[in-house]
Amino acid sequence: xxxxxxxxxxxxxxxxxxxxxxxxxxxxxxxxxxPGERPPGTPRGDDGAWPASxxxxxxxPVAVALFGPVDRVPAGALAAxxxxxxxxxxxxxxxxxxxxxxxxALAGLAAETGAAAVVAAATDxxxxxxxxLGALTGLPLAANCVQADPVAGGGYQIVRHRWAGLLLxxxxxxxxxxLMTIATEAVPAEPVAEPGALAVHPYAPDTDADDLRVRATExxxxxxxxxxxxxxxxxxxxxxxxxxxxxxxxxxxxxLLGGVLGVSRVVTSEGWRPxxxxxxxxxxxxxxxxxxxxxxxxxxxxxxxxxxxxHIVVVNTDPAAPILAHADYAVVxxxxxxxxxxxxxxxxxxxxx
Amino acid sequence: MEIGVCVKRVPMVGGRIxxxxxxxxxxxxxxxxxxxxxxxxxxxxxxxxxxxxxGTVSVIxxxxxxxxxxxxxxxxxxxxxAVLLETDGREWGPVATTAAIVAEVRRHAAGGVGYDLLLCGxxxxxxxxxxxxxxxxxxxxxxxxxxxxxxEISQDGAGASARASREYRGGAETFEFGLxxxxxxxxxxxxxxxxxxxxxxxxxxxxxERYEPGWQAEGLRKRSLRVPASQRKQATVLGTGTDAVPxxxxxxxxxxLLP
Numbered sequence: 283x284x285x286x287x288x289x290x291x292x293x294x295x296x297x298x299x300x301x302x303x304x305x306x307x308x309x310x311x312x313x314x315x316x317p318g319e320r321p322p323g324t325p326r327g328d329d330g331a332w333p334a335s336x337x338x339x340x341x342x343p344v345a346v347a348l349f350g351p352v353d354r355v356p357a358g359a360l361a362a363x364x365x366x367x368x369x370x371x372x373x374x375x376x377x378x379x380x381x382x383x384x385x386x387a388l389a390g391l392a393a394e395t396g397a398a399a400v401v402a403a404a405t406d407x408x409x410x411x412x413x414x415l416g417a418l419t420g421l422p423l424a425a426n427c428v429q430a431d432p433v434a435g436g437g438y439q440i441v442r443h444r445w446a447g448l449l450l451x452x453x454x455x456x457x458x459x460x461l462m463t464i465a466t467e468a469v470p471a472e473p474v475a476e477p478g479a480l481a482v483h484p485y486a487p488d489t490d491a492d493d494l495r496v497r498a499t500e501x502x503x504x505x506x507x508x509x510x511x512x513x514x515x516x517x518x519x520x521x522x523x524x525x526x527x528x529x530x531x532x533x534x535x536x537x538l539l540g541g542v543l544g545v546s547r548v549v550t551s552e553g554w555r556p557x558x559x560x561x562x563x564x565x566x567x568x569x570x571x572x573x574x575x576x577x578x579x580x581x582x583x584x585x586x587x588x589x590x591x592x593h594i595v596v597v598n599t600d601p602a603a604p605i606l607a608h609a610d611y612a613v614v615x616x617x618x619x620x621x622x623x624x625x626x627x628x629x630x631x632x633x634x635x
Numbered sequence: 636m637e638i639g640v641c642v643k644r645v646p647m648v649g650g651r652i653x654x655x656x657x658x659x660x661x662x663x664x665x666x667x668x669x670x671x672x673x674x675x676x677x678x679x680x681x682x683x684x685x686x687x688x689x690g691t692v693s694v695i696x697x698x699x700x701x702x703x704x705x706x707x708x709x710x711x712x713x714x715x716x717a718v719l720l721e722t723d724g725r726e727w728g729p730v731a732t733t734a735a736i737v738a739e740v741r742r743h744a745a746g747g748v749g750y751d752l753l754l755c756g757x758x759x760x761x762x763x764x765x766x767x768x769x770x771x772x773x774x775x776x777x778x779x780x781x782x783x784x785x786x787e788i789s790q791d792g793a794g795a796s797a798r799a800s801r802e803y804r805g806g807a808e809t810f811e812f813g814l815x816x817x818x819x820x821x822x823x824x825x826x827x828x829x830x831x832x833x834x835x836x837x838x839x840x841x842x843x844e845r846y847e848p849g850w851q852a853e854g855l856r857k858r859s860l861r862v863p864a865s866q867r868k869q870a871t872v873l874g875t876g877t878d879a880v881p882x883x884x885x886x887x888x889x890x891x892l893l894p
Contacts, residue, residue: 292804379808381769381780382773404765406781406782406801406802406803409758409765409766409781409782410769410780410781410782412765412766413765413766413768413769413770413781414769414773416766416769416770417766417769417770417772417773417774418773421854422728422729422730422853422854422855423729423764423766423855424855425758425763425764425765425766426763426765443763444761444762444763444860445648445652445760445761445763446760446763447863448648448652448862448863449652449654449661449860449861449862449863450860450861450862450863451857451858451859451860452857452858452859452860452861453855453856453857453858454855454856454858455854455855455856456854456855457854463765492776495778495812496778496779496780496810496812497810498808498809498810499809499810499811500807500808500809501803501806501807501808501809502803502806502807502808509804509805514892515892538894539887539892539893539894540894547672550822550823551826553826556823557784557822557823558784558802558823560822560823563760564671564672564673564821564822564823565822565823571890571892572887572890572892581649582648582649582650582651582652583648593890594867594870595870595883595886596870601872604650606869606870607865607867607868607869607870608865608867608870609867609870610867610870610871610886611870611871611872611873611883611886612870612871612872612873613872613873613874613875613876613879613880613883614872614874614875614876614879615875615876615877615879616876619876619877620876620877620879620880623877623880624880624883624884627880627881627884628884628893628894631884631893632894
């Protein structure tokens with residue numbers, strides 16, 4: 283028996299979101315991944331989650347499915363985050379991204395490894411492949427899970443995001459294997475204490491022509507700069523920026539802090555900035571160390587996108603803005619004055635060029 | 636080009652989400668209803684495609700009788716036909732929803748027209764299941780892609796095809812395939828128009844086709860909903876205006892975020 287986890291890779295190795303999903307898979311594997319008993323009357327923690335079982339868990343191995351050349355498998359990272367084996371579909375068998383073919387491979391691997399659960403990060407690709415896996419197998423899929431515990435008698439008790447994390451849903455999930463995508467903005471990646479060796483196995487999926495009708499014909503990008511989803515610092519701009527010409531100081535500040543610019547929905551709806559920079563329920567969910575939100579009032583759909591930030595600092599003229607109720611610190615003032623002063627102070631610190 | 640657009644009536648949530656006392660639903664006594672921004676963009680995209688290539692946009696929803704409001708909103712934006720898959724108001728899961736949409740697609744085809752393209756929002760704003768479009772496509776044997784933020788539909792003697800792109804790690808990935816297909820789009824693919832007055836008047840009078848699909852149980856069952864405890868409290872104010880900059884630098888330094 284295994285817990286099977288889809289891992290996405292790029293030139294830099296395993297995607298951050300996939301390491302988070304792998305952490306989730308490891309927890310699931312540590313809970314036995316199969317029906318066990320929770321002591322009756324066990325109270326939930328303050329976060330609503332069940333405490334870790336006090337019973338000695340019957341650990342099952344975590345198996346990883348990934349697509350790419352076998353000599354590029356990020357074995358060190360996979361082992362560090364708890365994987366015991368990696369099943370690799372090489373380009374000779376399947377070249378590039380094809381969601382239904384990837385799902386077909388996951389279905390085959392789930393059967394071959396006796397997976398109790400199949401999980402993937404809820405990225406565009408992860409969500410898409412898992413939906414295909416649900417459709418191909420006729421199994422239910424729970425999207426954006428943050429916790430899962432096996433239930434005596436079969437199935438899982440899960441906690442998943444609704445409203446992009448503004449609500450939590452407690453639910454029961456059937457299915458063998460149980461299919462879940464992981465809301466990785468809420469599940470930090472944690473290396474395991476004692477990594478084992480990683481066994482690497484090539485895998486040839488049994489795909490048909492229909493599985494390959496949808497395939498990425500061009501995959502461009504892999505820009506070397508930090509992406510919004512993975513940036514360590516995000517400087518946010520909202521309506522308070524005032525117009526399309528007001529973002530230069532924010533971008534300069536982001537550059538000085540080694541971060542990127544993010545914006546609120548009104549900014550993209552007005553066409554001030556491209557939609558790919560939007561933070562929020564319908565944009566990107568961010569997980570930086572610092573989110574510096576400037577001129578953003580804090581609609582809950584925006585807060586859904588930045589709830590994964592470790593620290594939030596606000597610059598806003600309105601001390602009653604809703605975003606202050608979700609922030610660590612605030613500067614009450616006009617961002618048009620505060621941000622240039624902050625930029626100047628950072629430049630002065632850096633010393634003469 | 637016959638295009639069906641699937642939309643979902645969801646509560647319009649503002650400052651915070653309040654639950655019903657039984658913790659089963661969002662309390663909507665004081666809120667309006669809307670559709671997801673992704674779906675607003677799906678309606679707009681469909682209207683733009685038919686403006687260019689001709690054809691009809693049908694808007695399809697599964698929901699209570701009041702979901703006719705959301706159909707009329709889409710009609711006001713340029714959809715020509717509206718289909719209500721009527722429920723008794725309880726929540727439908729992705730498998731049951733899929734079956735109801737597939738039945739509508741087959742019914743429309745049996746009527747001699749048939750959809751060339753189904754557009755969905757990438758995920759519903761409320762349940763966020765991220766799967767109905769893919770399940771519908773697989774049931775019909777159609778291709779499907781999700782997360783699409785750029786779409787080109789072309790039509791020639793050999794048939795119609797799609798070129799669809801989405802963001803991928805700071806770049807883009809592109810898919811090309813023949814229609815019919817299901818495509819799940821995201822906000823950002825276009826800027827939706829506002830309804831015109833003639834559009835609103837036409838929508839008000841338009842007839843809505845109604846069907847009653849059968850509910851079915853799901854392998855994913857909601858037990859209850861809860862509002863997560865906030866991780867943060869009210870912000871500490873560091874100061875006012877530029878005078879606060881030294882304190883702000885101090886905080887960033889303490890967090891190890893200064894270069």
